[in-house]
Amino acid sequence: MSLTTAHSVVAPSVNSKRIAGAIIIAYALISIVPLLWIFATSFKTPPDSIAYPPKILFQPSLEGYCNLFTTRTRQTPEYINSLGPATGFCDETTRKRNMVIAGPSNFLPRFVNSLIIAFGSTFCAVFLGTLSAYGFSRFKVPLADDLLFFILSTRFMPPIAVAIPIYLMYRELGLSDTALGMILLYTAVNVSLAVWLLKGFIDEIPREYEEAAMIDGYTRLQAFWRTVLPQATTGIAATAIFCLIFAWNEYAFAALLTSGTAQTAPPFIPTIIGEGGQDWPAVAAGTTIFLVPILVFTILLRKQLLRGITFGAVRK
Amino acid sequence: MLNRTAENVARATPEPLARKVRGISDKGLAWLFISPTILLLLAINIFPLFWAIYLSFTNYRANRPNEVVKNLGFANYQRILGDKDIWLAMQTTAHFVFWTILLQTLIGFTLAWLIDRKFRGHAFWTTLILVPMMLSPAVVGNFWRFLYEPQIGLFAYAISFVTRIPPTDIQMLSNVSLAPWSIIIVDTWMWTPYVMLICLAGLRSIPEYIYEAAEVDRASNWRQFWSITLPMALPFIMLAVLFRGIENFKMFDMVNLLTGGGPGSTTEVASITLKRQAFESWRTGYSSAFAIILFVAVFGLANIYVKALNKVKQR
Numbered sequence: 247m248s249l250t251t252a253h254s255v256v257a258p259s260v261n262s263k264r265i266a267g268a269i270i271i272a273y274a275l276i277s278i279v280p281l282l283w284i285f286a287t288s289f290k291t292p293p294d295s296i297a298y299p300p301k302i303l304f305q306p307s308l309e310g311y312c313n314l315f316t317t318r319t320r321q322t323p324e325y326i327n328s329l330g331p332a333t334g335f336c337d338e339t340t341r342k343r344n345m346v347i348a349g350p351s352n353f354l355p356r357f358v359n360s361l362i363i364a365f366g367s368t369f370c371a372v373f374l375g376t377l378s379a380y381g382f383s384r385f386k387v388p389l390a391d392d393l394l395f396f397i398l399s400t401r402f403m404p405p406i407a408v409a410i411p412i413y414l415m416y417r418e419l420g421l422s423d424t425a426l427g428m429i430l431l432y433t434a435v436n437v438s439l440a441v442w443l444l445k446g447f448i449d450e451i452p453r454e455y456e457e458a459a460m461i462d463g464y465t466r467l468q469a470f471w472r473t474v475l476p477q478a479t480t481g482i483a484a485t486a487i488f489c490l491i492f493a494w495n496e497y498a499f500a501a502l503l504t505s506g507t508a509q510t511a512p513p514f515i516p517t518i519i520g521e522g523g524q525d526w527p528a529v530a531a532g533t534t535i536f537l538v539p540i541l542v543f544t545i546l547l548r549k550q551l552l553r554g555i556t557f558g559a560v561r562k
Numbered sequence: 563m564l565n566r567t568a569e570n571v572a573r574a575t576p577e578p579l580a581r582k583v584r585g586i587s588d589k590g591l592a593w594l595f596i597s598p599t600i601l602l603l604l605a606i607n608i609f610p611l612f613w614a615i616y617l618s619f620t621n622y623r624a625n626r627p628n629e630v631v632k633n634l635g636f637a638n639y640q641r642i643l644g645d646k647d648i649w650l651a652m653q654t655t656a657h658f659v660f661w662t663i664l665l666q667t668l669i670g671f672t673l674a675w676l677i678d679r680k681f682r683g684h685a686f687w688t689t690l691i692l693v694p695m696m697l698s699p700a701v702v703g704n705f706w707r708f709l710y711e712p713q714i715g716l717f718a719y720a721i722s723f724v725t726r727i728p729p730t731d732i733q734m735l736s737n738v739s740l741a742p743w744s745i746i747i748v749d750t751w752m753w754t755p756y757v758m759l760i761c762l763a764g765l766r767s768i769p770e771y772i773y774e775a776a777e778v779d780r781a782s783n784w785r786q787f788w789s790i791t792l793p794m795a796l797p798f799i800m801l802a803v804l805f806r807g808i809e810n811f812k813m814f815d816m817v818n819l820l821t822g823g824g825p826g827s828t829t830e831v832a833s834i835t836l837k838r839q840a841f842e843s844w845r846t847g848y849s850s851a852f853a854i855i856l857f858v859a860v861f862g863l864a865n866i867y868v869k870a871l872n873k874v875k876q877r
Contacts, residue, residue, distance in 0.1 A: 258679040258680070261677055263679050263680070263681040263682075264681065266676040266677070266679035266681050266684065267679070267681035267683070267684070267687075267703040269676055270673065270676050270681070270684065270687050270688075270691070271687055273673060273691065274687045274690045274691045276689060277691060277694060277751060277754075277755075278693065279710060279716075280694075280702070280705070280706065280716075280751070281693065281694070282764075283709065283716050284702075285707050287708070290778070295714075296714045297714065298713050298714055298719075298729075299719055300714060300715070300716050300719050347577055352577075374598050374599045374602065375599070377594075377596070377599070378595055378598075378599040378600075379597040379863075380595055381591075381593075381595035381596040382593045382596065384590055384592075385589070385592035386592075387592055387596060393596070393600070395788055396603070397599065398604060399861065400603060401808075402605040402808060402857065402860045402861050402864060403607075403611075403812075403853075403857050403860075404811070404812040404814065404832070404836065404856055404860075405812065405833075405851070406814060406831050406833050406836045406837050406840065406853070407836060407853030407854075407856055407857060408607070408610065409625075409841075410614060410617075410836075410840045410846060410849060410850055410853060411609075411610030411611070411614040411617070411850070412606070412610050413624065413841075414612055414613065414617075414846070415609070415613065417624075420793075423800075430602075431606060433602065433606075434602055434603055434605075434606035434607055435602065437599050438603075439601060441599060451867060455693060466588060466591055467591065491696060494698070495697065495698035495699070495700070495701070495817075496698075496802065496816075497698065497700030497815045497818075498814045498815060498818075498833075501700075501818070502837070502841060504598070508575060511701070512698050512700045512701050513700070514706060515698070515701055516701075516704040516819055524707075524708070526708050527567065529704070529705065529708070530705065530708075533701050533702070533704075533705055536698070536701055537698075537701070538699055538701075540696050540697055540698075541693065541696075543696070544689075544692065544693055544696040545689065548689050548692070550756075551692060551759060551762065552759050555695075555756060555759065555760075555805075556760060556801065556805065559801060559831045560760060560763050560798065560801065
């Protein structure tokens with residue numbers, strides 16, 4: 247009973263809470279500034295983006311997004327005047343800068359590559375990961391700990407070190423710069439995460455459910471399909487999102503092993519250039535489009551985040 | 563009806579026979595489930611690793627595939643261990659790993675400790691703080707080049723606003739002494755939340771009654787922090803350091819985009835050297851040997867560290 251009074255003594259005082267809150271809020275706001283700046287820059291015109299002092303208030307414009315999706319060529323005013331009326335907003339802004347739209351840029355195909363490779367590799371990694379995790383969780387596998395460690399150890403290699411032999415292997419197999427090659431590679435990298443995370447999730451599902459199902463006449467496979475999988479949905483979804491984020495964000499392999507047809511967005515975005523250097527509003531626009539899905543996923547995942555980033559080592 | 567009969571039959575059948583009747587044995591199923599993963603890893607990780615080991619003993623160059631490959635024995639390894647540039651790159655890497663981990667642990671732990679005060683709205687602000695670590699280091703790192711621009715960049719402007727140094731003098735990426743810090747700052751900005759999240763789990767795992775007992779014993783707040791909070795959160799802090807250590811040892815994306823190893827070779831970490839040797843000079847054999855050395859180094863250090871971590875956990 248004295249313990250219950252002691253409890254209130256332990257609780258942080260109102261003042262210390264206020265100070266803690268103020269510091270955390272200040273840190274959160276400062277750390278979010280670079281991201282807000284990306285967002286703001288994507289709506290600036292090129293002259294506004296390089297103004298000094300940096301402009302906090304500005305007339306928003308979609309020019310960055312226009313430039314992201316198009317390539318443009320400089321033309322003489324006479325030529326531009328000889329053209330018919332502008333078709334649409336992007337055409338009009340481009341002409342104001344004495345340029346005409348020459349065609350679509352590579353951003354869209356690169357973005358689509360990112361989608362195909364990220365979703366493809368996530369599907370494969372989660373599929374393989376779920377099967378192995380179930381295997382490791384429920385059966386006595388000889389050398390299970392060694393195998394699990396082997397699966398994890400593939401993560402110790404610096405990506406560049408892995409890329410050297412992969413580059414040679416893919417060249418022999420004709421997988422260089424193909425989506426299939428990247429999907430295979432990302433699956434191999436992600437499957438270690440998937441196995442470790444999913445083993446944790448499946449370990450938490452009581453064996454009794456399957457045993458009951460098997461007593462009811464299900465085979466092991468049916469029991470896995472009908473009782474384990476439905477219960478592991480949250481874990482599988484969280485794992486899938488982690489794999490998706492990794493594949494989506496990956497840069498080193500993509501930069502070294504893809505150059506054209508299978509290039510993903512991360513190595514492409516830094517190469518967006520305008521006249522006289524980097525076209526920052528277009529880069530910011532590409533970055534914004536690229537980051538938004540991850541922001542949504544982070545919010546969806548916030549309860550599982552800890553588990554995901556520590557390979558299931560810390561649960562809560 | 564039919565189901566019932568099947569059930570009764572299944573129940574009446576002796577165990578081993580029942581399994582045969584039901585199809586694949588458990589052992590078979592286990593291997594059926596695990597082998598695809600193992601095969602994939604053998605094909606995409608282990609086979610290339612052995613290939614790299616083989617190449618590391620040769621003078622093979624990927625840009626001249628038709629040249630005769632000579633066996634060099636341990637010559638590549640000897641040359642690497644005697645190469646000043648390689649040692650310089652290792653020092654640069656160690657420098658980065660040390661400073662990023664020190665800053666991230668200090669700031670991350672402090673933030674976690676403050677969040678653990680559970681002020682109103684702490685969940686929302688915690689989520690907000692976590693956002694940078696989920697983003698692509700390459701894509702966001704690339705944008706930091708803009709923030710670091712001496713005149714037009716927001717970072718340089720903010721610093722000059724506070725310090726009154728003219729913004730054209732803040733050459734974060736091209737000044738030899740500032741360039742390493744430009745990378746340390748972005749890495750710390752991005753990954754402090756990671757350490758924070760793990761530390762927070764550590765702090766929340768400390769049972770309340772220990773503090774209550776300390777309170778009964780009239781232990782000062784200071785004393786409680788050093789004798790309870792820190793030692794009990796230590797395994798978590800060490801885990802965060804392990805993960806960050808491995809990741810930062812491999813650091814490539816940010817450095818490649820922010821400075822590309824420059825100016826000169828002031829920010830040339832091991833991964834950048836490896837990339838230059840393997841994909842620019844095309845010294846495939848030589849760089850494979852370096853890759854193997856790096857792998858052994860990370861693997862060895864991580865193993866020693868995990869042993870230390872387990873000791874701390876057992877205490």
